[in-house]
Amino acid sequence: MYFNKFFSADVPSFLRSPVREIFRKVDLSAICSFAGGYPAATTFPLSQIPSLSSTVLEKYGTKPLQYGATQGVPELREVIAGRYGVPVSQVQITTSSQQGIDICTRILADPGDVILADNPVYLGALQSFRAYRADVMTIAEYLRMEGGTGSEICGHPRHNKRKEPAACCGSEAEAISGSVPASIGPAKFIYVIPDFNNPSGRTMSLQEREELVRVARELDVLIVEDSPYRELRYSGKPLPTIRSMAPERTLHLGSFSKIFAPGFRLGWIIGPEELLEQIYVCKQCLDLCPPVFDQYLAAEFMGSGALDENLTHTIAEYRQRRDDMVNLLQKYMPEGVSWTYPEGGLFLWLTLPEQIDTVALYDRALSAGVAYVAGSFFYTDGSHRNTMRLNFSFIDKAKMEPGIRLLAQLIRGTQLSD
Numbered sequence: 001m002y003f004n005k006f007f008s009a010d011v012p013s014f015l016r017s018p019v020r021e022i023f024r025k026v027d028l029s030a031i032c033s034f035a036g037g038y039p040a041a042t043t044f045p046l047s048q049i050p051s052l053s054s055t056v057l058e059k060y061g062t063k064p065l066q067y068g069a070t071q072g073v074p075e076l077r078e079v080i081a082g083r084y085g086v087p088v089s090q091v092q093i094t095t096s097s098q099q100g101i102d103i104c105t106r107i108l109a110d111p112g113d114v115i116l117a118d119n120p121v122y123l124g125a126l127q128s129f130r131a132y133r134a135d136v137m138t139i140a141e142y143l144r145m146e147g148g149t150g151s152e153i154c155g156h157p158r159h160n161k162r163k164e165p166a167a168c169c170g171s172e173a174e175a176i177s178g179s180v181p182a183s184i185g186p187a188k189f190i191y192v193i194p195d196f197n198n199p200s201g202r203t204m205s206l207q208e209r210e211e212l213v214r215v216a217r218e219l220d221v222l223i224v225e226d227s228p229y230r231e232l233r234y235s236g237k238p239l240p241t242i243r244s245m246a247p248e249r250t251l252h253l254g255s256f257s258k259i260f261a262p263g264f265r266l267g268w269i270i271g272p273e274e275l276l277e278q279i280y281v282c283k284q285c286l287d288l289c290p291p292v293f294d295q296y297l298a299a300e301f302m303g304s305g306a307l308d309e310n311l312t313h314t315i316a317e318y319r320q321r322r323d324d325m326v327n328l329l330q331k332y333m334p335e336g337v338s339w340t341y342p343e344g345g346l347f348l349w350l351t352l353p354e355q356i357d358t359v360a361l362y363d364r365a366l367s368a369g370v371a372y373v374a375g376s377f378f379y380t381d382g383s384h385r386n387t388m389r390l391n392f393s394f395i396d397k398a399k400m401e402p403g404i405r406l407l408a409q410l411i412r413g414t415q416l417s418d
């Protein structure tokens with residue numbers, strides 16, 4: 001049967017994740033994989049799960065097995081509200097922060113609207129933005145097209161806050177890049193990962209945060225602050241969240257995936273109540289409510305202090321892994337290769353000599369027994385083919401050195417053959 005005619009107009013915009021395609025094709029446990037963004041299984045509180053489960057069943061009886069409130073169970077919302085110092089009414093539980101990104105995009109963006117994001121950008125976010133047919137561009141690109149402040153009105157029916165149509169829809173737009181549409185829709189929100197970005201590993205400085213908030217206020221757009229790694233800091237001092245700096249316009253997304261276990265698929269959104277009300281309605285049609293048993297487990301784990309205790313071990317383990325990886329890169333990588341030194345999170349970002357194409361190198365790397373993610377996959381225009389993302393949390397410790405050595409050999413071999 002020919003099915004294409006049945007698909008919705010959104011379907012051609014769906015983006016396949018190259019990272020998930022790697023998982024589908026290759027048994028990553030059989031090689032040295034720096035590809036995925038998985039946490040180390042050793043950080044999961046495995047031995048505590050049976051007693052946590054018993055406590056939940058003793059305390060709540062059949063409640064954890066029943067449907068729950070769409071906003072999330074009150075016990076978990078209260079624990080999160082207490083931890084982050086916000087009223088319970090500003091907390092919505094999500095079935096993972098990936099769902100949080102998707103819901104925010106779904107309630108805020110129409111096809112052709114603009115979402116302002118870093119380039120490179122987290123692939124899962126890009127998938128949601130594309131699925132709702134939003135255009136993605138950086139703040140710098142957008143401001144260039146705006147020709148300045150973005151505070152004047154344009155006559156274009158979709159451009160509700162623009163200058164003269166000629167200035168905002170004209171040739172200036174076409175001059176920028178292939179990935180930027182010739183005429184742009186209204187910007188709806190800025191998507192940002194201020195702490196330990198995926199993929200770049202970067203953390204925004206205080207000055208950059210202040211500037212971001214200033215631009216958001218000037219353009220009158222919302223901010224979606226994606227923050228799954230914030231609690232995984234290994235060095236440096238914590239900086240204020242964007243939410244704390246602009247609570248009136250920020251939806252802050254948190255996740256249990258990296259601080260508890262991703263298998264529970266739990267996250268949360270903290271934001272203004274009027275926005276959460278729409279998110280609440282949207283979530284009803286997605287899955288009625290987040291997984292109830294898992295929420296009670298998370299409430300017990302976070303509320304009892306066990307999460308903080310576990311986090312201390314997790315941070316110590318990841319700090320060591322980050323430092324091991326950086327030392328190995330220093331030891332093995334040829335001249336011309338540079339990398340970031342992230343203050344937290346799970347990723348290092350490598351920049352190779354200009355002529356080395358990490359997409360072309362990938363199959364050879366896999367056959368040799370090492371995997372990474374080509375950096376260009378995270379760029380909206382597929383550029384920066386001489387970059388790669390390396391994850392340091394998941395690989396067996398014993399495989400880290402052989403993996404980096406192999407990668408370095410491949411890169412050196414490519415340099416010699418050029």
Ligand SMILES: Cc1ncc(COP(=O)(O)O)c(C=O)c1O
Nearest residue numbers: 037096097098122198255257267
């Ligand atoms: C920046 C970012 N946001 C969101 C997610 C999704 O996390 P979750 O497991 O909560 O869906 C990830 C996962 O790696 C991520 O890196």
